Amino acid sequence: MEATSVTGPAKNLIGFCRWAHSPVGATAGLQISIAMYNRGNDSGRQGFADAARAAGISTYVIQERGRFDRTVFAQFAKIMADATPHVIQTHNTKSHLLLKHLKRPASTPWIAFQHGYQDTDLKLHLYNQLDRWTLRSADRVVSVCRAFTRRLIAYGVRPEQIRVLHNSVTPTGPVVQEEKEALRRRLGVHPDQAVILTIGRFSREKGHADLLQALQPLCLDVQPWKAVLLGDGPEKERLMHLAARLGLSERVAFAGFDPYVQPYYAIADVFVLPSHSEGSSNVLLEAMAARVPIAATSVGGTPEIVTDGETALLTAGADPPALAGSLRRLLVDKNLAFGLREAAFDRVLTRFSPDHYRRALLGIYTDARRPKLRPDPT
Numbered sequence: 001m002e003a004t005s006v007t008g009p010a011k012n013l014i015g016f017c018r019w020a021h022s023p024v025g026a027t028a029g030l031q032i033s034i035a036m037y038n039r040g041n042d043s044g045r046q047g048f049a050d051a052a053r054a055a056g057i058s059t060y061v062i063q064e065r066g067r068f069d070r071t072v073f074a075q076f077a078k079i080m081a082d083a084t085p086h087v088i089q090t091h092n093t094k095s096h097l098l099l100k101h102l103k104r105p106a107s108t109p110w111i112a113f114q115h116g117y118q119d120t121d122l123k124l125h126l127y128n129q130l131d132r133w134t135l136r137s138a139d140r141v142v143s144v145c146r147a148f149t150r151r152l153i154a155y156g157v158r159p160e161q162i163r164v165l166h167n168s169v170t171p172t173g174p175v176v177q178e179e180k181e182a183l184r185r186r187l188g189v190h191p192d193q194a195v196i197l198t199i200g201r202f203s204r205e206k207g208h209a210d211l212l213q214a215l216q217p218l219c220l221d222v223q224p225w226k227a228v229l230l231g232d233g234p235e236k237e238r239l240m241h242l243a244a245r246l247g248l249s250e251r252v253a254f255a256g257f258d259p260y261v262q263p264y265y266a267i268a269d270v271f272v273l274p275s276h277s278e279g280s281s282n283v284l285l286e287a288m289a290a291r292v293p294i295a296a297t298s299v300g301g302t303p304e305i306v307t308d309g310e311t312a313l314l315t316a317g318a319d320p321p322a323l324a325g326s327l328r329r330l331l332v333d334k335n336l337a338f339g340l341r342e343a344a345f346d347r348v349l350t351r352f353s354p355d356h357y358r359r360a361l362l363g364i365y366t367d368a369r370r371p372k373l374r375p376d377p378t
Helices: 008-020 047-054 071-083 092-102 123-138 146-154 176-189 208-217 237-247 262-267 282-289 320-332 333-349 354-368
Strands: 034-037 059-063 086-090 110-116 141-144 162-164 194-199 225-230 252-255 270-273 294-297 311-313
Touching: 008 047, 008 282, 034 047, 034 071, 047 059, 059 071, 086 092, 092 110, 092 123, 092 141, 110 123, 110 237, 110 252, 141 354, 146 162, 146 333, 176 262, 194 208, 194 262, 194 282, 194 320, 208 237, 208 320, 237 252, 270 282, 270 320, 282 294, 282 333, 294 320, 294 333, 311 320, 320 333, 333 354
Parallel strands: 034 059, 086 110, 110 141, 141 162, 194 225, 194 270, 225 252, 270 294, 294 311
Antiparallel strands: none
C-alpha cells in the first residue's frame, strides 16, 4: 500500500491485521505483512508506517529515490521471495503496476483493491489509465462500492472477477463534556449555535464550494449555527476566499487537519457530505456510528450506505439549493433528525461493522485461492 498518513484504506487494513493477529482472529490462521514505500526523506511523514508497527504488524519498506525509481521492482521481488505469500493484496496504482510486471507463482492469487476514481488533473487521469491496463490481470478486483464496478467492467475487468466490499467502522466511546466545551471555544462556536460539520480533503470533487453556497441562504431563516470544515488541501485558500465573498467568514470555521475526529462528531448537530464523487466514505460511516444526522449527495457509493428519508437526507450532487433544503430540515425538525440518526446507527452496526468486513474479506481470500479464472492477459 502507498500511504504516508493513516488514510481510510490504511485504517481498514491496519484494523484487519490487528484483529488477525489477536487471540480471537488467530483462529482464521492468517499471518499478514504490509509492504509500504518511503521516498527520500519521508521519515518524518510516515504516519502509516508508525501506526502499522505500533499495531505489531510485520512491515517491509520499499525505498524510493524518486518517482520513477526502477529499483523498486527488484525490492518488491525480494519481498515476495522472502515472504513467500499465499495471497498478494495490492492497494493503489503503483502497487498494481509493480505486481503486473513481476512473475509470481501460478498458485498465488493476486487481489487488487480499487478505492475510487478521481479525474481532477492529468496525473490522476494517467493513473486511471494504468488501472485500465493492470487490473485485468488480477485474480480478483475488490471495489469499495457497486457504483465503481461499471467503470471496472469498461476497463476490461470481467464481472466474475469483481467483488464489492464496503468499508467498516467501530463506534467509539463518549467524549467528555469538558472536551466538547473546550473544542467549541477553540472553534468560536457560541453556546446557542448548532454545529454543521463536514470532514474531508479540500479538493474540488469533495464539493466544499457547493456547501458554502448552500449555507448562505441559511443565515436568515434558521436557528443560529456555525459550520466547521475539518481538513486541508489544495482548495483551502480558494474556499476561504469564497466564504468571505459569500459573507460567511463569521459563520464558517476552517479547523485544519486533525486526526482525532471524535470530539468534532460529538459537538455536531448535522453532518454534511457534499461530494461530487465518493466510494465507501469513512467519514459517512463515522457520522452514522456517532449518531449525527446526515445530509449528503447521492453520488458513488453513498446511496449504497444510506437511504434517503430513512437513514439520511440525500440530494443530487452539485445542487446547492437542494443541499440547503436538507440542512434546513435537519436543523429545524428535531424529530426527523433524531429518527434518521437512530436508524443510521442501527444500520451501521448491522451492515458495516468490522465483523461483517472481516467475514467478507476472509471469504474473498478463500474464493481467490480457488483455481484461477483464466490465464493473465498479455
